[in-house]
Amino acid sequence: MSLAAARILLIEDDAVIRGFVRESLQTEGGEVFEADTGARGLIEAATRQPALLILDLGLPDRDGLDVIRDIRSWSQLPIIVLSARTQETAKVAALDAGADDYLIKPFGVPELLARVRAQLRRAAVPAGAAEAVFRFGSNEVDLAQRRVLHAGEEVHLTQLEYRLLATLIREQGRVVTHRQLMQEVWGPGYAERTHYLRIYMKQLREKLEDNPAQPAFLLTETGVGYRLQA
Amino acid sequence: MSLAAARILLIEDDAVIRGFVRESLQTEGGEVFEADTGARGLIEAATRQPALLILDLGLPDRDGLDVIRDIRSWSQLPIIVLSARTQETAKVAALDAGADDYLIKPFGVPELLARVRAQLRRAAVPAGAAEAVFRFGSNEVDLAQRRVLHAGEEVHLTQLEYRLLATLIREQGRVVTHRQLMQEVWGPGYAERTHYLRIYMKQLREKLEDNPAQPAFLLTETGVGYRLQA
DNA sequence: GAGTGGGCGTAAAGATTGTGTAAACGAAAA
């Protein structure tokens, strides 16, 4: 998942190459769009708004350099060029037309992926504040920062407490069985030790419920498991 | 004048290569600084503040990947790697360590210049983002200049201290796991030596916290990692 | 309707691991 669901446009007329490049990118977690001509590629680039473009220079309908220049007239997106042409002048021309990298066929998939990562890394928006905050009652759980607030005050949770809470949040509203909780928080081999759950649920309630004796969010489902009511 | 007087740092131990690369860059209008060892190079990078770095991986004194990681801990400047190693794994390692491009020796000067132009072009866009000073408590950390002030006084941090701090700053607020810190500061292969973290965290606290015994910013998340609270 | 047992909550004492601190060593740099 190192490509983190990045949208990638692949313009390549050779169906075989297109196929394995697409697969490689998808395996790494990318979302791939394809085009087999320059004209089609330009339309896709405009409509899909990809985060990166992989462009074959040897297209049937248009000169690859032309495609680069066209895109550069309205977009800064990173462009990695694929080409069978090894001449230095071809590389220079593509790079000066606006490409960011140039890879000669045949190329290795690991290298392509590494260059894709390098381009995406550079292009990544610095801010990105994902804002993944989960709220219930007077609590806020920031999963990205691993921080928990209760009534505005920061609450310290131990590793197991936090993992337990995070698991319940992930299944918010649904009942999570004893077995599943033990598996996710303590790992395999602890399935029988369900008493731990009672101990740690008490601690969570103590820290997060307004009235720990009568929990409003961290609920018991007798004989089954626990549930987080949001 | 296509390089537009850009400041370029060249780290290369081979005097012959260094010579003709320098000349080529200067002919195109670049301002070139040189270093023939990794250690010297890091100092030059910090003091000259180049717009681009060309780095030979086969340095006599330090592992080239380590140099990349070090620079990446405090700077986003484009890095073009030169190397005699053609193996794909070497390319992937360098790119994933933070390099932006990888050129195999022997390379053509026109191609190098084109790749330099491509990197400079891309880096030129977000120019306004300067002024990267991070503040917490009575501390100011200038990531661009690699300078740290505590209560107005300049504080000297060692290489590892600085990298650790820079990593925490980059993830400001978030918990950074032991594993991730070890990976980013010491590199792969040190994952188990988490005791180093305790030693260096203590030293950072000693230098930056008002009350090192009760840290207010450099916080421990027991069993998980550390966090910089801004 | 008193007894019984499972499931649950509560409490507190070990046991274990993680963390902070100090100090010493050797290699490299000044």
Add this chain to the structure above:
DNA sequence: TTTTCGTTTACACAATCTTTACGCCCACTC
């Protein structure tokens, strides 16, 4: 040589996890 820095070793203390013990509630049974 002296200084600086990264590494290694040692140990005390704190935080956390695990274990053990006990009481309550409720459904069910006799």
